[in-house]
Amino acid sequence: MTVRVGILGATGAVGQRLIQLLDPHPDFEIAALTASEASAGSSYREAAKWRIDAPIPEDVADITVGATEPDAVPDDVSLIFSSLPSGVGAEVEPDFCEAGYVVSSNSSNGRMDEDVPLIIPEVNADHVGLLEVQRDERGWDGALLKNPNCSTITMVPPLAALDRAFDLTDVRVSTLQAVSGAGYSGVTSMEIIDNAIPHIGGEEQKMETESRKLLGDFDGAEVRLNDADVAASCNRIPTLDGHLENVWADTAEDVTAAEAADAMADVSGVDLPSSPERLIRVFEEPDRPQPRLDRNVDGGMGVAVGGFRETTDGVQFNCLAHNTMRGAAGASVLNGELLAQRGYL
Numbered sequence: 001m002t003v004r005v006g007i008l009g010a011t012g013a014v015g016q017r018l019i020q021l022l023d024p025h026p027d028f029e030i031a032a033l034t035a036s037e038a039s040a041g042s043s044y045r046e047a048a049k050w051r052i053d054a055p056i057p058e059d060v061a062d063i064t065v066g067a068t069e070p071d072a073v074p075d076d077v078s079l080i081f082s083s084l085p086s087g088v089g090a091e092v093e094p095d096f097c098e099a100g101y102v103v104s105s106n107s108s109n110g111r112m113d114e115d116v117p118l119i120i121p122e123v124n125a126d127h128v129g130l131l132e133v134q135r136d137e138r139g140w141d142g143a144l145l146k147n148p149n150c151s152t153i154t155m156v157p158p159l160a161a162l163d164r165a166f167d168l169t170d171v172r173v174s175t176l177q178a179v180s181g182a183g184y185s186g187v188t189s190m191e192i193i194d195n196a197i198p199h200i201g202g203e204e205q206k207m208e209t210e211s212r213k214l215l216g217d218f219d220g221a222e223v224r225l226n227d228a229d230v231a232a233s234c235n236r237i238p239t240l241d242g243h244l245e246n247v248w249a250d251t252a253e254d255v256t257a258a259e260a261a262d263a264m265a266d267v268s269g270v271d272l273p274s275s276p277e278r279l280i281r282v283f284e285e286p287d288r289p290q291p292r293l294d295r296n297v298d299g300g301m302g303v304a305v306g307g308f309r310e311t312t313d314g315v316q317f318n319c320l321a322h323n324t325m326r327g328a329a330g331a332s333v334l335n336g337e338l339l340a341q342r343g344y345l
Contacts, residue, residue: 150327
């Protein structure tokens with residue numbers, strides 16, 4: 001059965017990626033697009049400054065863009081994908097949930113709310129059960145589910161493999177993040193060319209808190225945060241796509257570099273259309289992964305790791321994921337597939 005879906009914030013960078021992924025999707029059909037008041041009433045072709053390196057899908061180009069409000073979305077739409085700025089998302093996403101829509105959101109607002117599931121399906125799909133608590137507490141017919149920040153989603157799958165096998169205690173990470181993570185207007189060329197910016201507002205806190213929620217345990221009523229201590233330093237560099245991260249992970253159990261690599265290589269995908277067969281691609285070369293070479297691993301939905309070495313209390317490794325595919329639009333689509341599979345639509 002085909003599920004009719006809508007996209008909030010459809011003209012932005014992540015919204016365009018959502019269209020790229022959803023138009024050919026085997027189970028989803030794009031039925032509604034929303035954007036700002038300035039774009040409402042125009043065709044998507046007119047409203048969107050299309051920047052994807054493929055043509056706008058013809059069946060999407062002529063859809064009339066609506067205002068970002070529940071009344072602008074047809075009643076037969078079962079699933080909403082949100083790529084709104086967090087301030088806008090905080091205001092309007094609850095309105096859609098109250099109106100009965102199920103929302104799979106990439107926006108950062110509400111990710112750490114106690115009754116909002118924060119999900120990477122290959123890591124913590126069982127947390128989706130938190131939606132029952134959410135509906136009871138908020139009285140919603142709809143529901144709100146979040147995917148994590150693009151930098152968080154890069155390091156958590158490898159960390160989850162280590163935690164299951166060797167029990168994480170401390171994590172330190174330094175990121176080298178692509179400019180697309182800031183959106184098309186987020187970093188000017190004069191700022192980033194021949195430069196690196198050693199600060200991304202709010203990013204460190206997101207990595208430090210979201211990772212512990214993703215790695216936490218759901219007991220049927222609440223998520224208990226993982227006990228590991230996480231500290232992050234986030235940096236913007238002049239690559240287009242692909243967040244590269246240097247991670248130091250301490251573990252309670254002794255672990256060698258080879259054992260850490262094997263634990264990550266064993267992480268399989270899940271039975272959802274957008275999940276790769278193997279979530280983590282392990283490189284033996286010491287200079288991999290690299291953004292230009294490896295960001296599109298498994299269609300941009302995989303996580304690449306390499307550069308393993310042993311430390312005093314654990315291991316150091318490098319990891320990479322495509323920040324607007326696996327880290328944003330693809331993550332939301334995957335969560336939408338999980339919602340459909342688990343019967344929440």
